[in-house]
Amino acid sequence: MAILSTALTLKDLPPPPSGKVGWPWTEETKRYNTLPNYPRISVVTPSYNQDAFIEETIRSVLLQGYPNLEYIIIDGGSSDDTLAILRKYEPFLANWISERDRGQSDALNKGFRRATGKLIGWQNSDDSYQPNSFLSAANCLNQNPDADVVYGNINFVDEQGQIIEPYPITEAKPENMMPYSGICNHSVFYTNRIFEENNYIDDTLKHCMDQEFILRLLIKNYKFVFESGITANWRIHNSTKSAQQMDIWAEEAFALCKSVYRDRTLSATVREKAKESLYGLCLDNFGKLRLNLFRKTVREMVDTLGWKSLNTEFALKYIVSLFGVQTLTRLKRTKRQFINN
Secondary structure (H helix, E strand, O other): OOOEOOOOOOOOOOOOOOOOOOOOOOOOOOOOOOOOOOOOEEEEEEEOOOOOOHHHHHHHHHOOOOOOEEEEEEEOOOOOOHHHHHHHOHHHOOEEEEOOOOOHHHHHHHHHHHOOOOEEEEOOOOOEEOOOHHHHHHHHHHHOOOOOEEEEEEEEEOOOOOEEEEOOOOOOOHHHHOOOOOOOHHHEEEEHHHHHOOOOOOOOOOOOHHHHHHHHHHHOOOOEEEEEEEEEEEEOOOOOHHHHOHHHHHHHHHHHHHHHHHOOOOOHHHHHHHHHHHHHHHHHHHHOOOHHHHHHHHHHHHHHHOHHHOOHHHHHHHHHHOOOHHHHHHHHHHHHHHHHO
């Protein structure tokens, strides 16, 4: 295991599995070995039982044609074929471990503490980079030496890796990180200054860790620079955390917005966006039939904003929610039938 000082090609890597074609299986990027001022790029991948996708993630990192690369994979003790894949690519990894941890946030912090790069990225084990993203990130930093974070675009892709649609990346401002993330970890590279100044992932979070981390850095006035050449793929499939843990995300996102609203050191613009987000997240819980969480967030809104925050709509929805999911589902079905008739 070593830091790569020479750009890799397809010939350097193990052959792809049968039937896998295109990027990053049978296509590669141009090798960049002669251009000056290549900052070291470290990439950290937290992993747990993603053998269906992690090889694509690994190859999308190693085939960037980048000559100063440190790749670190922190596995949480996978019980599928992940470890066989890691051993297959072990000669090209700077560091990998497989051990039980306290979850994704804990794994990320382990990786970030090992990273030695000037730029440090985070790519999940079911997501990937598009070609030339590392060169674009390095060039962006060279052109903006005062940048603390460089970030780019994201595409939603399906289980087979086909592009579905772009993710709506927005300007790097605190108010654009609520209630949803305007910037996501998939296409972000942090400078080592971020971690040298003791900024790490909040390991109490299970789902909103990147949203909270980026929001925290923006509130601290770290400089973000957008670079369109950085592009990553966010895979949508049934076993993603996004699909399986929406209740956790909804609860953590609400708590994040509540903490921002309560912080009176922040600007009125940021706090107002946090307040609007509390209303939106609360109504989203009702619409998605997360009724226990809806009632909980209504009570928290009253505690945070006062009784005047409850308008007639919220009061009626709260009463209806007490009848349970089955009753509400029947009411919605009846409403649709009435509208259709």
